Amino acid sequence: MTHALTRLTSRSQFLAVAATRRKCARVGVVLQARARNDGVAAIGIGFTATKKIGNAVARNRAKRRLREAARAVLPKLGLPGTDYVAVARAETGDTPFLQLIAAFEDAALNLARAPHAQAGGAAR
RNA sequence: CCAGACGGUCGGACGGCCGCGGUGCUUCCUUGCCCUUGCGGCAGGGCAGCGUCGAGGAAAGUCCGGGCUCCACGGAAACGAAGGUGCCGGGUAACGCCCGGCGGGGGCGACCCCAGGGAAAGUGCAACAGAAAACAGACCGCCAACCGGGCUUCGGCCCGCGGCAAGGUUGAAACGGUGGGGUAAGAGCCCACCGCGGACGCGGCAACGCGGACGGCAUGGCAAACCCCACCUGGAGCAAGACCAAAUAGGGGCGGCACGCAGACACGCGCAAGCGGUCUGCCGUCUGUUUCCGGACAGCCGCCCGGGUCGGUCGCGCGAGGUGCCUGGCAACAGGCAUCCUAGAGGAAUGGUCGUCGCCGUUGCCUCGCGAGAGGCGACGAUACAGAACCCGGCUUACAGACCGUCUGGCAUU
RNA sequence: UGGGGGAUCGUCUAACGGUAGGACCGCUGACUCUGACUCAGCUAGUCUAGGUUCGAAUCCUAGUCCCCCAA
Numbered sequence: 162m163t164h165a166l167t168r169l170t171s172r173s174q175f176l177a178v179a180a181t182r183r184k185c186a187r188v189g190v191v192l193q194a195r196a197r198n199d200g201v202a203a204i205g206i207g208f209t210a211t212k213k214i215g216n217a218v219a220r221n222r223a224k225r226r227l228r229e230a231a232r233a234v235l236p237k238l239g240l241p242g243t244d245y246v247a248v249a250r251a252e253t254g255d256t257p258f259l260q261l262i263a264a265f266e267d268a269a270l271n272l273a274r275a276p277h278a279q280a281g282g283a284a285r
Numbered sequence: 286c287c288a289g290a291c292g293g294u295c296g297g298a299c300g301g302c303c304g305c306g307g308u309g310c311u312u313c314c315u316u317g318c319c320c321u322u323g324c325g326g327c328a329g330g331g332c333a334g335c336g337u338c339g340a341g342g343a344a345a346g347u348c349c350g351g352g353c354u355c356c357a358c359g360g361a362a363a364c365g366a367a368g369g370u371g372c373c374g375g376g377u378a379a380c381g382c383c384c385g386g387c388g389g390g391g392g393c394g395a396c397c398c399c400a401g402g403g404a405a406a407g408u409g410c411a412a413c414a415g416a417a418a419a420c421a422g423a424c425c426g427c428c429a430a431c432c433g434g435g436c437u438u439c440g441g442c443c444c445g446c447g448g449c450a451a452g453g454u455u456g457a458a459a460c461g462g463u464g465g466g467g468u469a470a471g472a473g474c475c476c477a478c479c480g481c482g483g484a485c486g487c488g489g490c491a492a493c494g495c496g497g498a499c500g501g502c503a504u505g506g507c508a509a510a511c512c513c514c515a516c517c518u519g520g521a522g523c524a525a526g527a528c529c530a531a532a533u534a535g536g537g538g539c540g541g542c543a544c545g546c547a548g549a550c551a552c553g554c555g556c557a558a559g560c561g562g563u564c565u566g567c568c569g570u571c572u573g574u575u576u577c578c579g580g581a582c583a584g585c586c587g588c589c590c591g592g593g594u595c596g597g598u599c600g601c602g603c604g605a606g607g608u609g610c611c612u613g614g615c616a617a618c619a620g621g622c623a624u625c626c627u628a629g630a631g632g633a634a635u636g637g638u639c640g641u642c643g644c645c646g647u648u649g650c651c652u653c654g655c656g657a658g659a660g661g662c663g664a665c666g667a668u669a670c671a672g673a674a675c676c677c678g679g680c681u682u683a684c685a686g687a688c689c690g691u692c693u694g695g696c697a698u699u
Numbered sequence: 700u701g702g703g704g705g706a707u708c709g710u711c712u713a714a715c716g717g718u719a720g721g722a723c724c725g726c727u728g729a730c731u732c733u734g735a736c737u738c739a740g741c742u743a744g745u746c747u748a749g750g751u752u753c754g755a756a757u758c759c760u761a762g763u764c765c766c767c768c769a770a
Binding site for chain 1: 303304305345631632633636637638639670671672
């Protein structure tokens, strides 16, 4: 089954995902996840690249490659109703693309195995 | 052929597969409004299909100049503060930019570099060294002609009053330089040449250049020290600004309901129960510091209005525009004609990936050649700087490489 | 995006345009049986590149990096 992808844009959305502390780092990508628990099945995805990656050209290129990887992976392996944030790393721009996709898949599966409800409703 | 100078152009190509943004048309779905209720009209949204367009020479740094928008000011000018610019002429909407010229410096040369106004308006600065660092002065020195004194072997010697600024030393810099005359020794004291200043003449729009009577050396340096002079500048910035406009809270208005308890009444309506009215006491909150006393507010629901946040729309792509030709001009540039319309995103599109090729470097093999080398095939590596964010004119900085034109120096050949 | 400020030994700081000074740290030596304290000495710096000036940490220009403010 596949689900529609919606883009995360605002700072508050990124902070909400980061606040769950659920992340998985692989070569070329750090993936964060947060279950929204709002009944909407769509998968949210946001991309970010820090200045450590390089200049604007390098940052945009890293985000574009992550978008392509997310488009290939998340409709199959992403959990419905979950927001993901993909963080670019220094090697994102020149990792072979198949390797980048494999890393993305591995990270998505790893986050899917972890206890789901606890991570999302963690407002303590 | 080698080395170099200047100006300009480009800055990977093609093809699969999968995608993104704008826009036009079409089918379908959908929201709101309007009515003449119809596969109606208007405005908008969405999926899909087809067509079409989609980063740069610096998009960068944000160092200048403008457009545009809002704010301030009645208009204009002058003065002042603060900041900036600074040879002359021209170009430009404007500029700290560009072009041409002048002056100074560098290079054999093509050519390159220079914040390059004023130091006789004033204030100030120059460590150390040195006698002295800017109204000159005299440390080491030089002199013994004049005046005075002393000694004397009668040649002269010494001292004082003095004269001098040539020589020495230091320094980044020492009050013109060289030579000769002159003198007691000296000194532009005199002369020649050089340097400097320079009335005036000539050329040039001007900066300035050429000549130069005469002067007799004056006016040392620093203004990217303060400063003086001339000229320029109101402030903020598209996150400017304009419009539409949730939920919640609060403001204003209208309507409806509610408007406590007890007591009294000769009040109104009603047959009555009762409802309302007036008065007194009590109760809630706030307030005048407290009491007394006085004042104010009272709750709920619905609708409307204006402000306004999240959000959205516009601003936002026809312009000091590009290209070609002609005309004027040394040029920057200007004018005319023709022709073209060419990105508009919003965490931010213009790509991701694969293949083939090109280009460059290293290297291996083969062929040709006496040789320098040339060609072919392959392997590996590299393929730059960098992403519009309101727009335009400049400057600055970054950049693998490729190409074109003009010119200079050298070598060879004719 | 716009505005403002800064850069000096490893760290924190001084320095009218004239030899870059101090404190802490580090190292060496002395003192001590040893360590600490103390004393003496040493090492080490003007962000980068140009320019003005006789001379630049200082003045000017360009660049690099950092910090702060508004939204």
